[in-house]
Amino acid sequence: MKIRSNIYLLLSCLCGSLVFHSCKKDLGPIKENLTVREAVNSGGFMQIPVKIGTPLQINLAVNPGNRTVTDATYSNKHPEIATYSNTGLVTGLAVGKDTVTIRSGELNVWYIVNVTN
Structure with a gap:
């Protein structure tokens, strides 16, 4: 399930779909x-x-x-x-x-x- 969501996020970022904003999510410093x-x-x-x-x-x-x-x-x-x-x-x-x-x-x-x- 986690792999599928990570792939979806990657494809969304590459394709520029409606969820593109999730690629810019600030996770803060490690x-x-x-x-x-x-x-x-x-x-x-x-x-x-x-x-x-x-x-x-x-x-x-x-x-x-x-x-x-x-x-x-x-x-x-x-x-x-x-x-x-x-x-x-x-x-x-x-x-x-x-x-x-x-x-x-x-x-x-x-x-x-x-x-x-």
Whole structure:
């Protein structure tokens, strides 16, 4: 359905039909977002996989542009499952799922951290 509407919009813009005004719609500036490069899509959610006993260094980026971020703070809901250093080193303590919120300047994002054996 989305592909069909995108094709219709493209054809409308090229042909100059009555919906031509939709091509000039101002979508505003693209907003930046904070991402974790190690995150993977699992079950429809972006998760950070961590194994107990194997610390994982989180590498942050600001998109668009994939610019590296080094100044961030980490807070989590379940400190009994995982800990986070101020440099982004995640250490799994117990099997389970934690939620980490990462902030850098005005940007923030949260991820599920899936700790396994």
